[in-house]
Amino acid sequence: MTMTSASNPVLRLAPSILSADFARLGEEVRAIQSAGADLVHFDVMDNHYVPNLTIGPLVCEAIRPHVTIPIDVHLMVEPVDALIPLFARAGANIITFHPEASRHVDRTLQLIKEHGCKAGLVLNPATSVACLDHVMDKLDMLLLMSVNPGYGGQNFIPGTLAKLRSVRARIDSHMAAGGQSIWLEVDGGVKTDNIRKIVQAGADTCVAGSAVFGAPDADGGYHGVMNALRRAACPGP
Numbered sequence: 001m002t003m004t005s006a007s008n009p010v011l012r013l014a015p016s017i018l019s020a021d022f023a024r025l026g027e028e029v030r031a032i033q034s035a036g037a038d039l040v041h042f043d044v045m046d047n048h049y050v051p052n053l054t055i056g057p058l059v060c061e062a063i064r065p066h067v068t069i070p071i072d073v074h075l076m077v078e079p080v081d082a083l084i085p086l087f088a089r090a091g092a093n094i095i096t097f098h099p100e101a102s103r104h105v106d107r108t109l110q111l112i113k114e115h116g117c118k119a120g121l122v123l124n125p126a127t128s129v130a131c132l133d134h135v136m137d138k139l140d141m142l143l144l145m146s147v148n149p150g151y152g153g154q155n156f157i158p159g160t161l162a163k164l165r166s167v168r169a170r171i172d173s174h175m176a177a178g179g180q181s182i183w184l185e186v187d188g189g190v191k192t193d194n195i196r197k198i199v200q201a202g203a204d205t206c207v208a209g210s211a212v213f214g215a216p217d218a219d220g221g222y223h224g225v226m227n228a229l230r231r232a233a234c235p236g237p
């Protein structure tokens with residue numbers, strides 16, 4: 001998997017399968033890949049860290065043969081560490097977790113990398129960016145939640161835009177000082193009517209669950225909505 005520099009204009013779309021038809025998951029992930037998805041966003045909820053219960057490593061392993069694009073595993077679980085080897089073996093490429101769900105954030109980031117995956121932190125809307133202070137050199141991805149985690153289909157929290165701008169500046173100065181590339185992903189309530197502001201504020205990777213999987217066939221289905229998201233994000237001349 002290549003990690004593109006933030007200085008390149010790039011937009012990765014990561015449909016969240018939380019809103020997919022779970023009875024046809026293999027077909028659903030194949031469909032989003034052929035519609036141009038860059039990543040499969042895989043939401044893991046444990047009914048402890050968040051008030052909902054979803055899917056685990058067995059489902060990751062089951063969808064792995066259906067796609068070649070990276071699987072972006074978003075762990076909303078506490079504790080975190082025991083699941084990392086299981087997801088790595090199940091074919092995850094990127095694993096992100098919430099810092100307050102791990103007793104030892106640095107150790108968890110290292111564990112993810114030792115298992116051959118890209119590692120990232122996820123910040124909730126009320127989580128301060130101060131938790132990045134001593135781990136910037138260990139991050140491949142930073143995920144900003146633009147809703148409170150637990151459910152698909154919630155409204156985008158507008159305060160995320162200011163947070164995005166400040167984190168974008170921080171990543172850019174980290175990279176300008178010779179640091180590694182860090183993807184900046186946004187998750188929650190991303191739609192065609194707000195993606196432009198989100199990208200302008202500095203996101204290079206956007207999760208979209210209900211926007212993609214709820215797309216009406218009459219509007220071109222998954223292919224139509226992903227093209228619409230890209231056009232809305234970066235309108236041509």
Ligand code: DX5
Nearest residue numbers: 016149150153188189209210
């Ligand atoms: C929320 C999840 C999101 C969610 C996004 O806890 O992490 O990935 O599925 O869904 P939408 O795009 O519908 O807000």
Ligand code: ZN
Nearest residue numbers: 016043074187
């Ligand atoms: Zn997510």
